[in-house]
Amino acid sequence: MGNSNQSAFARALYLGRNWDVHGQPYQNPVNLGSEFMVGRGQADNPLWSYENAGFTSNTDRVTGNMNLGYDVTDWLNLSYKIGIDAYNDRQKDFIRPGSTGAQGQGRITLYDVSWEEIESNLMLTFNKYFGDWNLRVIAGNNVNQRTRDAQAIQGSNYVVFDIxxxxxxxxxxxxxxRYSQRRILGLFTDISLGYKGWAYLGLTGRNDWSSTLPKENRSYFYPAVTGTVLLTNALNIESDLLNLLKLRAAWSQVGNDTDPYLIRPVYLINNFYGTTPRPTAELPFTPTSGSTSAGASLSNQERDPNLKPEQTEEVEFGVDVFTLNSKFGINFTYYKRTAKDQIAPVSLPVSTGFSQLLTNFGKVKNEGVELGVHITPFETSSGFRWNIFGTFTHNKNVVLELADGVDEITLLGGNVAAQSNYFAGQVSSVLRPGQEYGLLKGSVNMRDQDGNLLIDPSNGQMIRDPNPAIIGNPNPDFTVGVTNTFSFKGIRLSAVFDWKEGGDLYSNTVLSMLGRGVTKFNEEREMMKIIPGVYGDPNTYEPLRDGEGNKIQNTTMVETNSLFFGETFAINSANEWSVFDATVYRLREITLAYDLPTSFLEKTPFGRASISLTGRNLWFWAPHFPKYTNYDPEINQYSNSNVQGIEYSTTPSTRRFTLNISLKF
Amino acid sequence: MKTKYFVSILLILVLILFNSCEDYLDINDDPNNPTEVPVSQLLATVEVDLAGSMGASVGGLSGYTSAMVHQMFQRGNTHQFYDLQGTDFEVQTPWNIMYSRLLTDIRQIINLGTQDEGNEDWHYVGISQIIKAYTFSVLVDIWGDVPFSEANFGSEVRMPEYDNGDNIYPQLFTLVDEGITNLQKTSNLSPGADDIIYQGNLSLWIKFARTLKLKMYNQIRLVQDVSAEINALLADESQLIGSGDDFEFPYGASLAPMNRNPAYQQEYTPGAAYFYINPYFYEIMTGQNTFFPVEGNPYSGITDPRVPYYFYNQLAPGQAAENPVAYRNGDFVSVYMFSYNIDPNEGFDQASSQTIAGLYPIGGRYDDGNGGIASFNGAGDTPQRMLTYFSRLYTQAELALVGITSQNDSLLLAQAIQASFDKVNEVAFTAGAPAIAQGDIESYINSVMSLYNSADNEGKLLHIMTQKWIASFGFGIDAYNDYRRTGYPVLHDGNTDNIDITVRTREFPLSYPWKTNDLQVNENAPAQKNITTFNVFWDAN
Structure with a gap:
């Protein structure tokens, strides 16, 4: 799928709404290629793609475990567990000849991916009561090995059309x-001390040795301390007013390694630059009259031979309270996580000879609260019950410092696509010390000192600023979730409502819908509009002045068509106009369930039976997106986990209904 | 029994853990990608990348530079009114290929080739130095100031300084000379077929190196007295590129791996052509005058016999285009430069109707006049020209005309035009296309030379540069340099032409904008330039 113009979906969103796609031929009767009214080179007919392009994945998975346990005494146990999880995935991706993709020649790609994980755990467990005290000590060893082996081959230029x-x-x-293997050895201990069932203290420590880090940095230790006190039990409070009062506190450190083979640069064999349109020939290379040459090139990713493990330190405090006969309850947690020596590929200027550097880039803080509220506002003796469960979360993700004192780094993601792909956008995700994580940076239009847009007098459109700027912050302010449940005699009705406030999103889907003119927005396309602004000089970026030195208001009209295609507000425009506040309200789920009374089941072999009807994603409202795009910002998921708030024509979200019948013996 | 079994497993595990722990973890070497390779494999990649970054595809420098000198351009793209951005694919891609691949791999060759003292691979080192000098000369010519002294050191220098072009150029002459010296030494390894351009022929490399110096001295002639250096180079012309010695990259026929000329691969994918031929270029070559009054076309009334080798009309005679056309002249279909967002017909897709680049520039199809949709039906393997015998002769004609040498400029121009036609015929011969008859060539040369010989010196310069511009089609870099150095050929101006749907608000870009992301992640980089005022040091106009 993705944003290529060859998938059945890619263009479907942007087709003219009045086009009779189904009523038109979609296949050339002579060469069997795609026929489409939008122009030969532009896109494949979705109906043709549906029949003549595809992707299949065939996975075989094997898992196995062996457990051995031995009770040395009644308070000492030795156990060993070894497990394997392996899968093989054979994928086939094809486009038949006559597509706009694969140079119209037909292309088939086979991927063979195998993955195997072996995990071994040896544990010695001591568990004994000393009066009111309970002591449990676990000491163990963990060995983990992950192996990935993948091969891919591609065939071009079909002989027979449909094989x-x-x-x-x-x-x-x-x-x-691609082949990679990673091994981790760990030694760990987990000590917990309990007193009378109302106070617990936990101490854990773990040392890992990872094969992926440089020898001198491969060992890392991380401890944790947790404490819990059940005050209601400690003070012997048994009251309807206070059912539960629990205090929690924890401090922990977690270490993390990286992927294999990332500490020294390698040469890539027969590797070539970029994606279509490819500016260079591919390797191996054979000139028309000459012999074949293989080629090698140093990888574009510069490596850090002194890479250190990531270390995350977290403190957490929490309180759980239930009152009024457990009709009202609160879970509250405050946390602060500081991750230092974070590992990620960051952009280098290519004049260094490399486009990216995998390194410990800096220190990042996450601080936030999570609140859960349980309310039972109504309950009758006949069995009717109304429950409300509400959550509120707020997280602030701030970059504290960057390695080597730099002022800004660019995370890879959108930016890399932009470097190698002609059609990708240019938005990147940047980190700046003292600012929130992953700010969106992209192109903007030129403004004068008073903030007026500068307008090119030749066509009434704007003037691009040669320097990009921060155009958004993808981090949401908070999220709220509310679940209402009504239950009565085996019938249960529940509804989940979500609210995510804030967080910016760059949306290529919205940009394309506006630019392709497929929303009601573009209905008056014959109309002329004037972009508010003042005339500017596209050479000097200064506002133009009239005889008296005053700026001149723009009066040049632009067709609605060009308002969304050109140096305006959608396709070919500055990135800033495609960034929207992704606040969204959503009815995530409604479920109606019925548990059959046990009396019904007496003569059946079933112990329990239930039937439920669930509707997911039934309604949403994203008030800051253009009105008629009906855009669901939740589809934002750029494949790179470090980058958020950038969406390149992802598959839209779906509304789903499920009927679930459950029978238990 | 159970206990014994368990204890023995435990013992084995403990042994594994504490005895072989270190070896067990020493598996961080990628078994599929080497940390050392032979210099020959690096050289092959370097030459592929050199041709690609200079080439006429949308990601090569010849694509946009050809647009700047009004040979071809893209519909619906702001570069057609001189708007270049540091985020443009066409601006970033050659910069990326040159720095992150070409120059990096050259640095590896020089390091690997000199690490074994007394056993150096001097021939690889020499070739690499010459390619490096050529690459940096192009980087300076296009961008002005670029990272040079601190470039390509990886994370040792994470933020390279941008050096001034006039500080870089002198070091390039030294580098070329070092390269020539190294090619004459005894070398451990010497290139053969891995040297795709010259097949290991070192004397051709030396000829290229000396011709490159001639070109570079000519490029800086307005800001520096170069007569001594140039006359020294011309003292023995047999040491320069001659007929058949052109510095060009030969492409292949294979579709996968794609070994064809990338510009051909791009333009001849069915319905996917990027570039429209600038009607202005077409009219100059066909002696027409739509754009300017009669005196605007220096070759008014003269038809260039190279036209069917340069352009391919997809439309058969009289066939209707798929959409309303902006510019149709016989079966030649195109759009006007400077008409984006002004001419409604500029926006129509003409992928199967438009005229596209033909056989000579990119290995496309010879136009036999019968039309036909482009669908990989051309030659495909036509070389990417970079420095040719004919361009050397035009350079000599220019140097003679401006008095730096005492050679005969008129004779040189006639020779240069003949060599240009010979090159077209060479390409035609390889592709099995008919040759241009020598009689037609001579009659064209005679028409041009009679105009030349009756012109004043300014007019003569116009003819030399216009002829060189025509001959260069398919390699836009020199034409863009020549235009900024001499002001010729005369280019189409959207504001003063006869056409009311063309408007030019931007000035001609005197250099390319720097790659935006490189400025963003480099605190030592300058602020983005204004491309209408930032000229390269040799641009004294």
Whole structure:
């Protein structure tokens, strides 16, 4: 799928709403290629793609475990567990000839991915009561090995139109094998001390040795302390007014390694630059009259030979209170996590010879609160019950410092796509000390000192600022979730409502819908509009002045069509106009469930039976997106986990209904 | 029994853990990617990347530079009114290829080739130094100031300084000379087929190196007295690129791996052509005068016999285009530069109707006049020209005309035009296309030379540069440099032409904007330039 123009979905969102796609032929009767009214080179007909392009994945998975346990005495136990989890995934991706993709020649790609994880745990457990005290000590050893082996080959230029097999390709090339293996050895202890069932103290310590880090940095230790006191039990409070009062506190450190083979640079064999349109020939290379040369090139990712493990320190305090006969309860947690020596690839200027550097880039703080509220406002003796469960979360993610004292780094993500792909956007995700994590940076239009947009007098459109700027902060302010449940005699009705406030999103989908003119927004396309602003000089970026030195208001009209295509507000425009506040209200789920009375089941082999009907994602409202785009900001998921708030034509969210019948013996 | 079993497992595990723990974790070497490679494999990649970054595809420098000198351009793209951005794919891509691949791999070759003292691979080192000097000369010519002294040191220098172009150029001449010296030494390894450009022929590399110096001295002739250096280079012309010695990258026929000329691969994918031929260029070559009054076209009434080798009309005679056309002239279909967002017909898709680059520039199809949709039906393997015999002759004609040498400028121009036609015929011969008859060539040369010989010195310069501009099609970099150095050829101006749907608000870009992201992540980088005022040091106009 994605944003290529060859998938059935890619263009479906942007087709003219009055086009009779189904009523038109979609396949050329002679060469069987795609036929589409939008122009040969632009996109495939979705109906053609549905039949003649596809992706299949065939996965075999094996898991196995062996457990051995031995009670040395009644308070000492030795156990050993070894497990394996392995899968093999064979994927096939094909486009038949006559597509706008694969140069119209047909292409089939086979991926063979195998993955295996072996985990071994040896544990000695001591568990004994000393009067009111309970002591449990676990000492253990953990060994983990993960192996990934992948190969991919690509065949181009189909012989027979509809045989999607590698043998049906005229030219077959490898397109990248990957092998990696990672091992971790760990020694750990977990000590917990309990007193009379109302006070607990936990101490844990773990040392890991990871194969992925440089030898001198591969060992890292991380401890944790937790404490819990059940005050209601401690003070022997048994009251309807206070049912539970629990205090929690924890301090912990967690270490983390990286992926294999990332500490020294390697050469890549027969590797070539970029994606389509490819500016260079591919390797190996054979000139028309000459012999074949293989080629090698140093990888674009510079490595840090002194890479250190990531260390995250967290403190957490919490309180749980239930009152009024447990009809009202609160769970409250405050946390602060500080991650130092975070590992990620960051952008380098390519004049260093590399486009990115994998390194410990800096220190990041996450601080937040989580609040859960339970209310039972109404309950009758006949069995009717109304429950409300509400949550509120707020997190602030701030960059505290960056390595080597730099003022800004760019996380990889949107930016890399932009470097290698002609059609990708140019928005990047940047970190600046003292500011929130992952600010969006992108192109903007030129303004004068008073903030007026500068308008190009030749066409009434804006003037691009040669320097990009911060155009958004993707971090939401808070989220609220409310679940209402009504239950009566085996019938249960529940509704989940969500509210996410704030957080900016760059949306390529909205940009495309506006630019392609498929929303009611563009209905008056023959109308002329004037962009508010003053005339500017596109050479000097200064406002133009009239005879008296005054700025001149823009009076040049732009067609509605160009208002969303050009140096305006959608396609080919500055990124700032495609950033929206992603606040969204959502009815996430309604469930109606019925548990059959046990009396019904007496003559059946079933112990329990229930039937439920669930509707998910039934309604949402994102008030800050253009009115007619009906855009769901929750589809924002850029594949790079470090980058958020950038969306490149993702599949839209779906509304789903499920009927669930559950029978238990 | 149970206990015994358990204890023995435990013992084995403890042994594994404490005895072989270190070895067990020493698995962090990628088994599939080497940490050392032979210099020959690096050289092959370097030459592929050199040709690509200079080439006429949308990601090569010849794409946009050809647009700047009005040979071809994209519909619906702001570069057609001189708006270049540091985020443009066309601006970033060659910069990325040159710094992150080409120059990095050259640095590896020089390091690897000199690490074994007494056993150096001098021939690889020499070739790499010459390619490095050529690459940096292009970087300076296009961007002005670029990272040079601190470039390509990886994380040792994370934020390279931008050096002034006039500080870089002298070091490039030294680098070329070092390269020539190293090519004449005894070398441990010497290139063969891995040297895709010259197949290990070192004397051709030396000829290229000396011709490159000639080109570079000519480029800086307005800001420096270069007559001694140039006359020294011209003292023995047999040491310069001659006919058949062109510095060009030969492409191949394979689709996968894609070994074809990337510009051909791009333009001849069915319905996917990027570039429209600038009607102005077409009219200059066909002797027409739509754009300016009669005196505007120096070759008014003269038809250039190279036209069917330069441009390919997809439309058959009289065939209707798929959409309303902005510019149609016979079966030649295009759009006007400077008409984006003004001419409604500029926006129509003409992928199957537009005229596209033909056989000579990118290895496309020879136009036999019958039309036909482009669908990988061209040659595909036509070389990417970079420095040719004909461009050397035009350079000599220019140097003679401005008095730096005492050679015969008129004779040199006639030779240069003949060499340009010979090059077209060479490409045509390889592709099996008909040759241009020598009689037609001579009649064209005679028409041009009679105009030349009756012109004043300014007019003569116009003819030399206009002819060089025509001959260069497919390699835009020199034409963009020449225009900024000499002011010729005369380019189409959207404001003063006869066409009311073309408007030019921006001035001609005197250099390319720097890659935006490189400025963002480099605190030692300058602020983004104003491309209409930031000129390269040799640009004294």
């Amino acid at each position: 999607d097999d590698m043998d049906n390709a005229n030219a077959v090339v490898p397109i990248g094998g």
